Amino acid sequence: MIPLKEQHDADVAIIGGGIAGLMAAIAAADKGAKVVLLDKANTKRSGAGATGNDHFLCWIPEKHGDISVVYNEFMDSQNATSNDTPLVMRFLETSPKIVNMWNDWGINMKPTGDYHFEGHAYPGRPRIFLKYDGHNQKKVLTEQAKKRGVKILNHAPVLEMFRDNDGVTGVLALDVSGDEPSFIMVRSKAVVAATGYVSRLFTTDPTPSQMFNTNMCPSGTGDSIAQAWRIGTYLVNMEKTYRHAGPRFLARCGKATWIGVYRYPDGRPVGPFITKPNVETGDMTSDVWSSAFTDLKLSGRGPAYMDCSGASKEDLEHMRWAMKCEGLTALLDYMDKEGIDPGKHAVEFGQYEANLVTNGIEIDINGESNVRGLFAAGDMMGNISGDIGAAAVYGWIAGHHAADYQTRALPEAMPENAEERMAFYSAMYERKVGASWQEANFALQQIMTEYADCGPHRVRSDTMLTAGIKYLGDLRRKIETQMYATDAHELMRAAEVVNLLDLGQALMISARERKESRGRHIRSDYTFTNPLLRDKFLRVWKDGDEVKTEWRDRLI
Amino acid sequence: MPPVIDREKCLGCGVCADVCPLQVFSYHRDKDKVPEVKRPYECWHCNACVLDCRAHAIELRLPLTHMLLYVDADTLKPKDLPVR
Numbered sequence A: 001m002i003p004l005k006e007q008h009d010a011d012v013a014i015i016g017g018g019i020a021g022l023m024a025a026i027a028a029a030d031k032g033a034k035v036v037l038l039d040k041a042n043t044k045r046s047g048a049g050a051t052g053n054d055h056f057l058c059w060i061p062e063k064h065g066d067i068s069v070v071y072n073e074f075m076d077s078q079n080a081t082s083n084d085t086p087l088v089m090r091f092l093e094t095s096p097k098i099v100n101m102w103n104d105w106g107i108n109m110k111p112t113g114d115y116h117f118e119g120h121a122y123p124g125r126p127r128i129f130l131k132y133d134g135h136n137q138k139k140v141l142t143e144q145a146k147k148r149g150v151k152i153l154n155h156a157p158v159l160e161m162f163r164d165n166d167g168v169t170g171v172l173a174l175d176v177s178g179d180e181p182s183f184i185m186v187r188s189k190a191v192v193a194a195t196g197y198v199s200r201l202f203t204t205d206p207t208p209s210q211m212f213n214t215n216m217c218p219s220g221t222g223d224s225i226a227q228a229w230r231i232g233t234y235l236v237n238m239e240k241t242y243r244h245a246g247p248r249f250l251a252r253c254g255k256a257t258w259i260g261v262y263r264y265p266d267g268r269p270v271g272p273f274i275t276k277p278n279v280e281t282g283d284m285t286s287d288v289w290s291s292a293f294t295d296l297k298l299s300g301r302g303p304a305y306m307d308c309s310g311a312s313k314e315d316l317e318h319m320r321w322a323m324k325c326e327g328l329t330a331l332l333d334y335m336d337k338e339g340i341d342p343g344k345h346a347v348e349f350g351q352y353e354a355n356l357v358t359n360g361i362e363i364d365i366n367g368e369s370n371v372r373g374l375f376a377a378g379d380m381m382g383n384i385s386g387d388i389g390a391a392a393v394y395g396w397i398a399g400h401h402a403a404d405y406q407t408r409a410l411p412e413a414m415p416e417n418a419e420e421r422m423a424f425y426s427a428m429y430e431r432k433v434g435a436s437w438q439e440a441n442f443a444l445q446q447i448m449t450e451y452a453d454c455g456p457h458r459v460r461s462d463t464m465l466t467a468g469i470k471y472l473g474d475l476r477r478k479i480e481t482q483m484y485a486t487d488a489h490e491l492m493r494a495a496e497v498v499n500l501l502d503l504g505q506a507l508m509i510s511a512r513e514r515k516e517s518r519g520r521h522i523r524s525d526y527t528f529t530n531p532l533l534r535d536k537f538l539r540v541w542k543d544g545d546e547v548k549t550e551w552r553d554r555l556i
Numbered sequence B: 001m002p003p004v005i006d007r008e009k010c011l012g013c014g015v016c017a018d019v020c021p022l023q024v025f026s027y028h029r030d031k032d033k034v035p036e037v038k039r040p041y042e043c044w045h046c047n048a049c050v051l052d053c054r055a056h057a058i059e060l061r062l063p064l065t066h067m068l069l070y071v072d073a074d075t076l077k078p079k080d081l082p083v084r
Helices: A019-030 A067-075 A085-105 A137-147 A223-230 A292-298 A313-325 A329-338 A387-407 A418-430 A437-451 A462-482 A488-513 B015-019 B048-052
Strands: A004-015 A035-038 A055-057 A129-131 A151-153 A158-164 A167-175 A182-193 A242-247 A261-263 A304-307 A345-355 A374-376 A536-543 A546-553 B003-005 B058-060 B070-072
Touching (some): A004 A223, A035 A182, A055 A387, A067 A085, A085 A137, A085 A387, A137 A151, A158 A182, A158 A223, A167 A418, A182 A387, A223 A536, A329 B048, A329 B058, A437 A488, A462 A488, A488 A536, A488 A546
Parallel strands (some): A004 A035, A035 A151, A182 A374
Antiparallel strands (some): A158 A167, A167 A182, A261 A304, A304 A345, A345 B070
16 A cells, blocks of 8 residues: 555645646635645646746726626637636626736736737727736746745645535645655645646647647646546536647647737638737637638648738737747747748647636636535636636635635544545556556547547537447446556556546536537537527536536526 | 756756656656656646756757648738638
8 A cells, every 4th residue: 555654734725736726825825724735746837827828818997997898808708608707707806906916926917017908809899818927927926825834745646535524624645756656635624626727638639649749738637627526526518628729730828929810821811800910919710710720621721820921020029028928938949949930931720639628617606616615716617717817816716715614623534435545546556567547548538539529520429429438437447447557657647547537427428418519519419509508507416426417507 | 858958067956857747857866966858758848947947958859740830921822812
């Protein structure tokens, strides 16, 4: 058995030290809570915001006027089909305060001297994405958390969450700082789940042989969504998988940082929004029609290019600066080395594989789930999108409310299933032969991509999903008895595959239940979009060994 | 082999191994002062190691699978046709 070497007690345990997790830690500590934050890597450089970001969706009253201006644009932006309106309003109302806090802490929210909004915008309409310099954001937030006494455990991925009849009681983590694994147990009165965007569930689209070439950080595997699922937490909107777009073949977010026009090979613009590079709007095509890149390829009329050659010298310099803010220095270094000059060369763009973002834990207006004391924040919230802005703001909101559980008593005994879960992970480490985590992860990806992929040009159906669910169950039994790990690192990756399996199951069951086509969810057996389901969200959860689903109205 | 460490320049501080979000490096100071690039296929090419190396001893090499595809922008002509 892998030894249990560390135990901690906390008012609030936080899973994941990305933007949302660090903001939750800061808010909870500000209210006097004792906070333990666990991160798979090092909070200074972990997660989707590891090396920077440059767009923060927010409401700045003196720039926008009424909040409805931002709300209306937000609801017409990328991936906003899963938003409960009261949560969006709380996010936007709280956003000015958070933006000012970040600026005071040393994340430059006014790099041009004042609040300035650009990119991710339609011509002639209000702009809602604040342009900022986030290159140092993770270091600044880590310092702020430490300053408040937050205990940060780096290289400590969480394996399981525990609960009793009263609510959440703590987490079990793995120490992966050395080759030999050991367990860490954290008893807590509240938990904030903040493990971000989910990659590695579907076959990597640009490079099937390179599993870690993903637009967001490939160690984001939805761990705390799956852990929450295992203790009966409601997940929502799991069927609404998302596909991002960006340069090919290096998969990377940041498309709105490019100042150019998407063009056909004959030079015509792909989208209807702009015909010349526009620094204030960017080309909104990739936000709201990211399938364009796949459409062009499959019709034989592609590929599609990002053409910045019409931009002024100043705009090209501005773009280069913004790419550094966004954390795209590896891309810049590569282009410099290869002699690729965006002023002269057009770079092919493509669409990436399906991922989960805004598919996850259902929260209430305070960020709390149906399990008492369990909160969620960031890209893994199931019912509000909003990227970095929403992660920062809802992280802060969730931490603030999680701290209210300080007065609750700590759970006395070890969770009753803790031994069983430790034995489960120990067995993988003790096994000497079997399936590597890579083999298991690829096997999962091929089932997901074959039976549950989303559009464009890929269909789901009752029979395909039913088969897929059966095959996932077969694979699960094999993985649980055959997957093995030779060191702490491999055991962390193996646990990620276990989590991805759960998310795949929840996704397929939800996709089978949504008997209509909507956006990227294309059903060959229900080809129409049912207006009656427009404002219906599908909730899915585990009740013992049984999986249940339920429709609810979108909150307006 | 994504991160490439210059053995001459490396100070042996281990920061790259500590900050890498993917644990691409394995570092055993007692065996070798230079971290080993143990898991190159798990590199995300985020550049954290390059940015945080105070000796500027690391370069990132993108694998051929990750090459950027581009053309001379002048070949995308004519540019002023009406929107489709």
